[in-house]
Amino acid sequence: MQRIEGVIRPYAWGSRTVLATMQGRSVPSAHPEAELWFGAHPGDPARFEGGQDLLTEIDADPDGELGPACRQEFGDRLPYLVKVLAADEPLSLQAHPSREQAAEGFARENAAGIPLDAPERNYRDASHKPEVVIALSRFETLAGFRDPVATMDLLRALAVPELDSYLGLLSGQPDSMGLRALLTTWITLPQPALAELVPAVLGGCVRYLESGEERFRGEAKTALTLGERYPDDAGVLAALLLNRVVLEPGQALYLSAGNLHMYLSGAAVEVMANSDNVLRGGLTPKHVDVPELLRVLDFTPRSPSELAPRTSTVGPEVIFSTPAPEFRVSRVRLDGTALKRAASVELDARGPQLLVVTDGAITVRSAGRAVDVHAGSGLWMGASDPGVIVTAHSPAAEFFRSLVGGH
Numbered sequence: 001m002q003r004i005e006g007v008i009r010p011y012a013w014g015s016r017t018v019l020a021t022m023q024g025r026s027v028p029s030a031h032p033e034a035e036l037w038f039g040a041h042p043g044d045p046a047r048f049e050g051g052q053d054l055l056t057e058i059d060a061d062p063d064g065e066l067g068p069a070c071r072q073e074f075g076d077r078l079p080y081l082v083k084v085l086a087a088d089e090p091l092s093l094q095a096h097p098s099r100e101q102a103a104e105g106f107a108r109e110n111a112a113g114i115p116l117d118a119p120e121r122n123y124r125d126a127s128h129k130p131e132v133v134i135a136l137s138r139f140e141t142l143a144g145f146r147d148p149v150a151t152m153d154l155l156r157a158l159a160v161p162e163l164d165s166y167l168g169l170l171s172g173q174p175d176s177m178g179l180r181a182l183l184t185t186w187i188t189l190p191q192p193a194l195a196e197l198v199p200a201v202l203g204g205c206v207r208y209l210e211s212g213e214e215r216f217r218g219e220a221k222t223a224l225t226l227g228e229r230y231p232d233d234a235g236v237l238a239a240l241l242l243n244r245v246v247l248e249p250g251q252a253l254y255l256s257a258g259n260l261h262m263y264l265s266g267a268a269v270e271v272m273a274n275s276d277n278v279l280r281g282g283l284t285p286k287h288v289d290v291p292e293l294l295r296v297l298d299f300t301p302r303s304p305s306e307l308a309p310r311t312s313t314v315g316p317e318v319i320f321s322t323p324a325p326e327f328r329v330s331r332v333r334l335d336g337t338a339l340k341r342a343a344s345v346e347l348d349a350r351g352p353q354l355l356v357v358t359d360g361a362i363t364v365r366s367a368g369r370a371v372d373v374h375a376g377s378g379l380w381m382g383a384s385d386p387g388v389i390v391t392a393h394s395p396a397a398e399f400f401r402s403l404v405g406g407h
């Protein structure tokens with residue numbers, strides 16, 4: 001086992017306080033700090049003390065670090081990537097491809113000669129990218145298509161005459177077909193039409209909020225927030241079709257292939273398959289590819305509870321179960337003021353494991369060694385490392401444990 005440090009990504013939507021506070025640095029930070037990456041992704045591998053990085057370490061000894069079972073299933077790459085997200089502003093509207101779509105898209109863009117690092121490249125690898133996000137603070141998202149009947153209620157409540165003809169697309173077939181027809185129409189509208197429709201809808205949102213109505217307050221506010229940043233963007237309309245899901249700390253969301261989503265604000269831990277495949281539909285200065293997004297989208301309406309992973313509890317460990325074979329993540333809270341039982345947990349050896357501490361500090365003991373890990377840092381356990389005992393090293397301690405799914 002070895003202590004490991006993540007790498008910060010300074011995207012503009014990041015917070016200047018969340019990651020700095022977690023790591024005990026002064027606030028506000030000099031730049032926005034959006035993501036803290038723990039993993040062996042070539043873009044930003046996590047680092048050990050002394051300068052070596054996790055990617056190099058795995059390359060030098062894949063059998064010892066990943067183990068034969070993991071190598072056989074996923075090759076010589078760590079199959080998951082762990083990030084701490086700190087969003088002050090909304091991220092882009094996006095979805096991720098299925099395994100088949102990713103393999104096909106990656107081959108197609110290779111054949112077309114689009115360089116891997118070109119901004120217009122959609123598929124940077126051949127992998128799908130399921131992801132699970134677990135809130136550290138109140139975490140607001142848009143995810144999955146809302147029940148079309150409720151969406152019709154919302155569009156009617158905004159009382160915007162310009163929406164009438166579009167409502168017909170949904171009332172004629174209030175199902176996934178209707179959602180596909182409506183989203184496809186909106187997201188391919190020519191700019192002059194958007195420049196009229198989006199402000200009209202935002203006007204409806206303002207009047208709705210002024211009316212004191214409660215049911216769709218959050219939705220109307222979110223539309224206005226997005227419209228302020230991207231005034232004539234079809235993504236503002238698309239956002240009206242999605243569930244607005246607010247996660248409280250410890251609550252989670254699983255985003256499978258084709259799920260249209262957007263993170264709005266808050267801090268969270270995100271664990272995903274080690275892939276960069278993102279298809280964006282708007283609300284971003286980054287590359288947007290609407291036809292490709294429409295190809296991969298799953299228009300089946302899903303309620304927020306259907307998007308939550310199943311959880312099970314083993315001692316202080318809450319395990320989030322998803323169908324993704326690349327990862328399994330759990331959250332552990334330890335009470336450093338309690339008697340021994342609540343203050344520590346035993347973690348068995350299970351192939352490559354990454355612990356990321358998000359609150360307080362922990363002491364990890366194994367084979368006569370002890371390592372302290374503070375919030376904002378992590379611990380790497382290779383496949384050949386033995387199990388460990390983790391003890392709270394502060395009044396309260398929280399960490400997330402990621403390992404390969406099914407192992």
Ligand SMILES: [Zn+2]
Nearest residue numbers: 094096131255
């Ligand atoms: Zn995503």
